[in-house]
Amino acid sequence: MNKKMYELGSKRSVIRDLFEYGRNLAKEVGEDKVYDFSLGNPSIPAPDCVNDGIRALIENDATVIHGYTSATGDNGVRAKISAYIKKTFGFELPSALIYMTTGAAAALSITFKALVDDDHDEFITFAPFFPEYKVFVEAGGGKLKVIKPKDENFGINVDDLSTAITPRTVGVIINSPNNPSGNVYSKEEIIALSETLEKKSKEYAHPIYLISDEPYREVVYDKIEVPYVPNYYSNTIVCYSWSKSMSLAGERIGYIAVSPKATDAGDVFFAICGAGRALGYVCASSLFQRVVANGIGQTSDIDIYKANRDKLYNNLTRLGLTCLYPKGAFYLFVKCPIESKDFCEKAKKLGILFVPSESFGVDGWVRIAYCVAPDMIDRSLPAFEKLVKECKE
Amino acid sequence: MNKKMYELGSKRSVIRDLFEYGRNLAKEVGEDKVYDFSLGNPSIPAPDCVNDGIRALIENDATVIHGYTSATGDNGVRAKISAYIKKTFGFELPSALIYMTTGAAAALSITFKALVDDDHDEFITFAPFFPEYKVFVEAGGGKLKVIKPKDENFGINVDDLSTAITPRTVGVIINSPNNPSGNVYSKEEIIALSETLEKKSKEYAHPIYLISDEPYREVVYDKIEVPYVPNYYSNTIVCYSWSKSMSLAGERIGYIAVSPKATDAGDVFFAICGAGRALGYVCASSLFQRVVANGIGQTSDIDIYKANRDKLYNNLTRLGLTCLYPKGAFYLFVKCPIESKDFCEKAKKLGILFVPSESFGVDGWVRIAYCVAPDMIDRSLPAFEKLVKECKE
Numbered sequence: 124m125n126k127k128m129y130e131l132g133s134k135r136s137v138i139r140d141l142f143e144y145g146r147n148l149a150k151e152v153g154e155d156k157v158y159d160f161s162l163g164n165p166s167i168p169a170p171d172c173v174n175d176g177i178r179a180l181i182e183n184d185a186t187v188i189h190g191y192t193s194a195t196g197d198n199g200v201r202a203k204i205s206a207y208i209k210k211t212f213g214f215e216l217p218s219a220l221i222y223m224t225t226g227a228a229a230a231l232s233i234t235f236k237a238l239v240d241d242d243h244d245e246f247i248t249f250a251p252f253f254p255e256y257k258v259f260v261e262a263g264g265g266k267l268k269v270i271k272p273k274d275e276n277f278g279i280n281v282d283d284l285s286t287a288i289t290p291r292t293v294g295v296i297i298n299s300p301n302n303p304s305g306n307v308y309s310k311e312e313i314i315a316l317s318e319t320l321e322k323k324s325k326e327y328a329h330p331i332y333l334i335s336d337e338p339y340r341e342v343v344y345d346k347i348e349v350p351y352v353p354n355y356y357s358n359t360i361v362c363y364s365w366s367k368s369m370s371l372a373g374e375r376i377g378y379i380a381v382s383p384k385a386t387d388a389g390d391v392f393f394a395i396c397g398a399g400r401a402l403g404y405v406c407a408s409s410l411f412q413r414v415v416a417n418g419i420g421q422t423s424d425i426d427i428y429k430a431n432r433d434k435l436y437n438n439l440t441r442l443g444l445t446c447l448y449p450k451g452a453f454y455l456f457v458k459c460p461i462e463s464k465d466f467c468e469k470a471k472k473l474g475i476l477f478v479p480s481e482s483f484g485v486d487g488w489v490r491i492a493y494c495v496a497p498d499m500i501d502r503s504l505p506a507f508e509k510l511v512k513e514c515k516e
Numbered sequence: 517m518n519k520k521m522y523e524l525g526s527k528r529s530v531i532r533d534l535f536e537y538g539r540n541l542a543k544e545v546g547e548d549k550v551y552d553f554s555l556g557n558p559s560i561p562a563p564d565c566v567n568d569g570i571r572a573l574i575e576n577d578a579t580v581i582h583g584y585t586s587a588t589g590d591n592g593v594r595a596k597i598s599a600y601i602k603k604t605f606g607f608e609l610p611s612a613l614i615y616m617t618t619g620a621a622a623a624l625s626i627t628f629k630a631l632v633d634d635d636h637d638e639f640i641t642f643a644p645f646f647p648e649y650k651v652f653v654e655a656g657g658g659k660l661k662v663i664k665p666k667d668e669n670f671g672i673n674v675d676d677l678s679t680a681i682t683p684r685t686v687g688v689i690i691n692s693p694n695n696p697s698g699n700v701y702s703k704e705e706i707i708a709l710s711e712t713l714e715k716k717s718k719e720y721a722h723p724i725y726l727i728s729d730e731p732y733r734e735v736v737y738d739k740i741e742v743p744y745v746p747n748y749y750s751n752t753i754v755c756y757s758w759s760k761s762m763s764l765a766g767e768r769i770g771y772i773a774v775s776p777k778a779t780d781a782g783d784v785f786f787a788i789c790g791a792g793r794a795l796g797y798v799c800a801s802s803l804f805q806r807v808v809a810n811g812i813g814q815t816s817d818i819d820i821y822k823a824n825r826d827k828l829y830n831n832l833t834r835l836g837l838t839c840l841y842p843k844g845a846f847y848l849f850v851k852c853p854i855e856s857k858d859f860c861e862k863a864k865k866l867g868i869l870f871v872p873s874e875s876f877g878v879d880g881w882v883r884i885a886y887c888v889a890p891d892m893i894d895r896s897l898p899a900f901e902k903l904v905k906e907c908k909e
Contacts, residue, residue: 124630124787125631127790128788128791132785133789177570186561189763189766190766236521262629370583373802390517395521396526397521398518401520401652402655403625403652405619407768408767410766411801
């Protein structure tokens with residue numbers, strides 16, 4: 124048996140432990156006194172286009188709808204995505220360079236497997252970062268290097284990137300809107316990143332791919348713009364998912380898009396097809412491919428997350444906690460006013476469950492997932508007040 | 517970029533080529549004069565429990581139904597599968613050893629990744645075999661050894677297996693009902709296989725796992741019994757899929773079951789969880805997990821395939837072709853009366869598309885997939901008659 128796989132499968136995750144702690148606590152003190160902010164599982168329903176779309180599809184075309192699509196995805200579906208990208212971002216993405224996937228995790232795993240050619244190959248990402256990147260890169264045969272943030276704005280640390288890139292660097296991974304910080308990278312940051320990557324690609328005479336992991340693209344507030352990365356950097360591969368935007372996390376539906384401006388775009392796409400095949404991804408769900416394409420552009424009611432964000436941000440800052448103002452995603456990044464471990468322990472005892480930032484590669488913060496029922500936030504506020512008071516004692 | 521992945525993704529498959537040849541021919545001679553028997557894509561609708569189940573689920577529980585389940589699968593779903601296995605095969609399979617997957621391809625890929633510990637590790641299978649086994653085993657880091665059939669019954673060649681097993685053998689893969697031969701292994705064959713594996717496991721002092729790939733378990737005719745492998749061999753891992761039994765090939769839903777009698781069953785299960793995670797499989801479709809569990813035991817109308825089988829088998833043998841009598845799956849294995857390549861070429865010119873057996877590791881046969889509309893078989897018979905006549909010229 125594979126020891127590394129055994130370790131990955133048997134090691135209990137922080138979030139899983141929190142979840143079980145919460146279940147047990149609920150039995151003791153009551154469900155309404157546990158405030159679980161640990162999971163990024165959308166709690167608001169999918170937009171109507173999802174269930175209406177499912178009903179219409181199974182009504183009209185029952186035989187074909189559950190059969191195989193081609194491995195890259197249904198052609199009509201890919202054409203709709205291509206047209207949407209053109210309309211929304213003004214970018215010409217040929218449908219022939221779109222590969223439908225079983226969610227963003229599959230998209231990332233397939234991309235790393237496609238790009239890694241030997242076990243010295245490296246990817247770079249910026250902390251705080253989604254910890255599964257390390258798992259996926261290593262399963263693909265490569266190594267992940269993590270760049271620490273420059274400051275507490277958690278922007279792209281281009282200075283350190285410049286020295287971190289080596290001849291072995293195959294790609295850089297960004298995630299904006301960001302899990303866990305809630306940050307959204309500005310156009311200026313994407314341009315600076317792009318310039319560094321272009322310079323380094325030239326210096327080492329090979330393309331450095333920019334993997335833009337975008338499951339939170341539409342989960343943004345105050346009409347903030349999320350720059351469309353292929354508009355700024357040629358060697359971009361977008362990994363997208365409808366998990367968050369349409370509350371379809373359990374259905375696993377997303378895509379990989381290779382920019383047509385990328386070096387060897389067609390060959391990279393072939394390697395992606397090969398990697399998808401090798402990893403056992405025959406096709407993305409035939410039904411859900413059609414559902415998301417028919418409803419493309421629609422989202423769950425993001426205003427609910429916005430109201431959650433405002434309530435939580437305003438109340439926690441009022442209590443004196445330092446919070447990063449979330450521009451997108453549904454996470455609030457809060458600085459621990461005392462030793463991180465003690466802060467989390469005190470919170471747990473009060474029924475407040477959140478994830479320590481150490482899991483995401485930075486020290487001394489916690490991630491509060493506010494994709495929860497609004498009334499849980501209301502109920503949690505007295506507990507937060509108590510927590511802050513206890514921290515001062 | 518990864519050269520092997522590029523090759524896997526860019527190499528055109530025989531079946532894909534046939535498909536495109538068929539599309540072009542249809543434009544020339546008309547849709548009704550092309551008889552495409554190349555694809556194993558079920559053409560009969562899913563049983564009513566599928567679409568009725570979907571409607572009920574999205575009606576009653578719209579928020580949770582599309583959210584994440586745990587990585588191993590929804591607990592209620594796993595309990596239903598466990599109960600069904602107990603009732604149907606009299607085997608106690610704890611739900612804690614069931615891991616829900618994105619179809620059988622995912623189940624196999626995850627299993628190989630979980631079991632392979634170093635790149636000398638070997639798996640063995642019996643020709644004719646599903647060619648993706650090689651792709652999945654190699655992606656998992658192992659090697660696939662193929663045992664040639666003993667005779668034209670295409671049973672389990674236990675004699676050659678005995679000498680093929682080495683200290684590096686980690687597992688043996690069987691597929692019954694078989695793609696492409698339509699054969700179903702008897703109880704006696706499974707017992708003989710089991711005895712050999714037990715003897716060799718002892719000799720080399722490590723477990724040899726038997727991976728039973730069972731997407732066609734319920735697709736059998738004349739009430740033939742498909743032995744439930746865990747009843748005969750302890751170190752069994754079942755890879756199951758509803759792709760064929762419920763005509764859900766495009767929705768990708770299946771499971772891995774580790775026999776509780778297997779050596780280190782719990783640890784193997786952990787390695788499977790780790791491999792699923794590493795390969796980017798977050799969970800199997802939340803909706804389809806519930807759909808198949810609620811309808812468990814129901815199948816598409818297999819009688820249609822049986823009628824297809826009978827018509828095709830009777831007519832082709834009447835024409836003088838040697839066919840293996842299919843006990844299950846929906847493939848007819850036909851011996852080429854002339855040089856295999858010439859036979860396929862002549863057939864193509866007459867609009868008959870089938871897959872040469874060379875793709876499946878044996879020479880001189882073709883696979884006819886009869887999961888097609890019954891009227892296509894009727895229309896194809898004169899073309900088959902012409903084909904046989906041309907072969908005699």
